[in-house]
Amino acid sequence: MTRLQGHTDFATGLPARHVHVEHVMGTVVSIDLRNCRKEKAASGTGRVVRWLHEVDALFSTYRPDSAISRIGRGELPPRHTNAEVAWVLERCEELRKETDGYFDVWATGSLDPSALVKGWSVQRAADVLVAWGITDFCLTAGGDVVSRGSREAGLPWRIGIQHPSDRGALAGVVHANGLAVATSGTYERGEHIVDPHTRAHPTGLLSVTVCGPDLGTADAYATAAFAMGRKAADWTLSLDGYEAMTVQDDERVYLTPGFPLADRAEESP
Template sequence: MSAAAPRRGLRRVEQVMGTAVSLQLADDRPETHLRELADDVFTWLRTVDERFSTYKPASEVNRLQRGDLSPTDASTDMRHVLATCERLREATSGYFDAYATGRLDPSGYVKGWSVQVAADLLAAAGTANFCLNAGGDICVRGHAAPGRPWRIGIRHPEHADKLCEILSVTDTAIATSGTYERGGHVIDPYTGRAAADLVSVTVLGPDLATADAYATAALAMGSRGISWLAEDTGYAYNIVTATGHVHRSHDLPAAQRFEPDTR
């Protein structure tokens, strides 16, 4: 009797970091191996959640906020996150700020960073084709099927069952920041008010952590965020304003486009 052929691919969805995280592995490998890779990904993301959650009193973030832990005694990951958040604050003229709410909250960087680290782990393990999606923070590599790029939808900012863009992508990172799910949670650090001019900012590029921070910064900037992203960030974008206008970079890899009406 011959051995059974390996099943192609694996898909797993778990609730981590307060959102649904989906992992699709599209390599033609034995299922046991793919399950081990998925286990490693979700173990890492749960570790990040325990360390960086602003909702868990014993998290490292909250211990730092309370003064129970000094920055010099923090973990290597925490020191990396704090240092990078400071560099991004400078790069975005202060619009990306881990202290924008008056408390330490590096969430605008951490989710993208943690997913990028997980994607790098998969790539280092020889995984050639996958899509990792953590509530709209997405890393894709390779193809969904031979010769078929991954197709990623950008949801309509007012209608959850509709799309305003379908992207055709390989080997890229995609981050979206918007007001349509959590309301005005992104604060303009210069006014202290919730950002309102833009309702959706999607940023594409080589690094998800940076894309995530840029999407947050552009949303906080309001209409100025459109020209800022267009200047020299090196990241593609799709932006929907509160009045329903769509701004797209020339290099956005769109397979299909719709014009959202947010009125």
């Protein structure tokens, strides 16, 4: 479904906004492009949509014919897959070691790299748009967001972080320019995160949001931190190049020192 906004930036003569919404990878992906001509926006959007459907065909755990489903059933050796699948599986193993085993694609008993794949694929989609010459955009997939450039007249993108216990409210707003933001919690997919060490759903947390340069890594870190339960806030202090906001089930909020939370006075349009 595509929604094209009708207004134009008269300073540049370019259409101010192009928005496309795609249902793919079990979620809703929003492609919001600014300050580019209609033809370039349509072409860039088409490339992103094709890429995301290619990712879904390879990595969907709901499709029995996907490469990931076949690997999980032992029908397809990982060494016989394509470069994207091989890279994702190698990166998942690196993240498992880096997070002391809390990021584990086998945590639920079957192979599921979705906690990396969604962020990684949207990050790659952002790279596609940049390579196509589109400089101002925001891509959103569930609780994951990656932005580039500005929304208008040099203003940064405002990324709202969903309140974990109130669907009609925000836990905060991040001002972003070239930033990836990933949130893990139970409000998007229910209790889907498992502590790999106990095989139980973690307790003590409502959500974890991680910001940084790469959406795939931020997504994986947020998932790992949520799996840790109450240990998450302390662990996120050790992250290199990434910042985090942890909301506990007692509604206490912990921020790492560099988390880019906008001041209340800055949150208005």
